[in-house]
Each structure stands twice: as C-alpha cells, then as structure tokens.
Amino acid sequence: MPTPLATSGAMTRAEGGYFAGYASVFGRIDKGRDIVVKGAFARSIVERGARGIKVLWQHDPREPIGVLEEIREDDYGLFVRARLLHDVRRASEARALLQAAAVDGLSIGYKTIAADTDERTGVRQLKDVDLWEVSLVTFPMQEAARVVQFKSADGWADIARRLRQFEWGMSELAARARHRSSTAPYFKVTDTRRFQ
Template sequence: MPPRETKRAELPLSRASPAGVVEGYASLFGVGDSGGDIVMAGAFARSIAKRGPKGVKMLWQHDAAQPIGVWTSLVEDAKGLKVAGRLDLSVARAREALSLVSSGAVDGLSIGFRTKRATTDMASGLRRLQEVDLWEISIVTFPMLPQARIDAVKRTTRPLHEIQLLRLKAKEAALRFQRKLDQCGAHTPF
C-alpha cells in the first residue's frame, strides 16, 4: 500500500464565522507545490464520490489526534478542490483555530492522501498526481502549496451576545407595550 502523504496549499482562509464556518481551496490544479507535485484536474473525483465530505477528516496541522470540525462540502471546480466546513466550537483546539484564522495568523489548507495514480516527468522531476485517495484536509500554518488558503471565514455583523441582547430588549419592549394596552383597556385581536 502506498504511504500517506500531505500537501499544503496556500490560499488564504480569510473569513470564518463566529459559528466556525470556513471555506477555501485545499488544492489547486496544475500548480506545482514546494514538494515537486502537481495535482491534476479530476484527481479527487473518485475519492469524493466514495467518501463524501463526512469521510474526509478536518484536522489541525495534520495531527490525527486533533480533529477540529467537519467538512460539509468538497467540490472540484475549474480551479481546484474547493472546500467548506464547520469548526466544532465545543473543542478547545477548534476555538483556538477560529481565533487564529480570524486574526489571519493561520490561513493555510493542506491535504492528506494516498497516491493512486501518478506520473513523473523525467526531465523536470515533477510528479503529476492524476488520482489520489483523499483522507484528510488540515488547517495549517505552512501549506506546501503556497496558494492553498482559507479564503472565507464567515462572520455575522454583530457578536452573538449583542444579537441576544437586542432580542431581549425587543421582547421587553413588546411586553411593555402589551402592559400599556392592557392598562388602557385595549384588547388585542388575537
């Protein structure tokens, strides 16, 4: 059985929501990485069909002992492997990851896989990965493919505690209004 490998791509994870939703490109097609590999279009198709997003683990820095969330979408488009996932904010490391991603301190994505089919160009030494068995995608500090980055960390316009406070104030205002109606003898039609 071929050994497990990892490839890090550097496209920024620039948006993450307070709910921990992250998006980005975990790999780009036709772009050489610092390890001398080029992932070809279609390389992930069979693996995605076989495993689906739930079968590909979301890890912190390729550490199998540190799962930090789940991938909800894995799609090959014309550019590469576009991914979306959700950090599990009940896990301390995931909360730390969200903070680091949100601040821009960490924004890399990296794939962990087994090579199924590849060719090597003898002149350049570059290996073209035509099919890989994708088993994990990690949020990393230093991706091997400089362009593989988180490009989305979705945010709400207000922090959750502010939204909850606004809801509470709206409920209180509705209760005050109802009390005034009751004091005036007005009846609500419902």
C-alpha cells in the same frame, strides 16, 4: 489566476465558525514537486463524501477540529467548506487564528493512486489520490491553497481583502520612507476600490 470566491451554500450555524477555501489548486507545482491534475479527487469525493474526509489541525490525526460541509472540484482546484466544532478546544483556537488572519493555509493528506513523474524535471503529476483529510495549516505545501472566507458569530470575513489592505498599508509606509530619503514629491494613495 485569481482565486474564485465561491458563493453557493448558505451558512446557518455560526457558533463554531465556518471557513471556505481551496485545499488544493490544479496545475501548480507545490514545494514537494507535485502537480495535482483536475479529476484527481473525483473518486474520493464520490466514495467518501464530505463527511468521510476529516478536518484536522496541522495534519495531526489526534486533533480533529471540524467537519466538511461541502467538497467539490471546480476549474481552479479542490473547494472545501467546513464547520469548526464549538466544543473542541483546538477548533476554538483555530477560529481565533482565522479571525486574526494569523493562519490561512490549507493542505491535504492523501495516498497516491495514480501519478506520472517527469524524469527530466522530477515533477510528479497526481492523477488519482485517495483523499483522507483536509488540514488548516500555518505553512501550506501548495502556496495558493488558502482559506478565502471565514464566518464566525460576527459574520463573514473576507481574508483575501484583509491581506490586500495589509499589503496596501505596507506599500504606503514604504512610499513615505522613500519620500523622507529623497526630494521626490510624495503622493498619498487614496484609491480604496481595490479593497471592495
């Protein structure tokens, strides 16, 4: 399922940078053998609101880097939009890493309130969680939990598009390498519509 690109909510302050993405994706098994069910975050969103849920660097409670501007569930997962704080050193570093697409993972910190575990597979379905924080991380527990947009003073950067361009470049290099090692004709890929 492709990641929906959320477009609601205009950004007006760019001095610290903003990012938007999915901190959790519904219906997918993560590396800890958990699946989050739609509705699992509903209570936390109502009770805490965006400002009651912290934005951290790599789950470290000593490293807050921003504030949530928006948090909501949609059919895909838990969508978040956050503002990085300009005067926080780690937030400035996070902004630079986001701009370079060196870090794009998102992860959540929570306490399980209600869950069912399949005894045969060991997979746990999270039905209600007490959400404490959203973190920018290098390696997300849930592979699909990613930043999909980043805004700095230079404007929005579509990280997904940058990754597609990188993948295209690597496939182009692989095609050239195959051509050099065989007698097959080489055709350069020129269709860039996939990057739009």
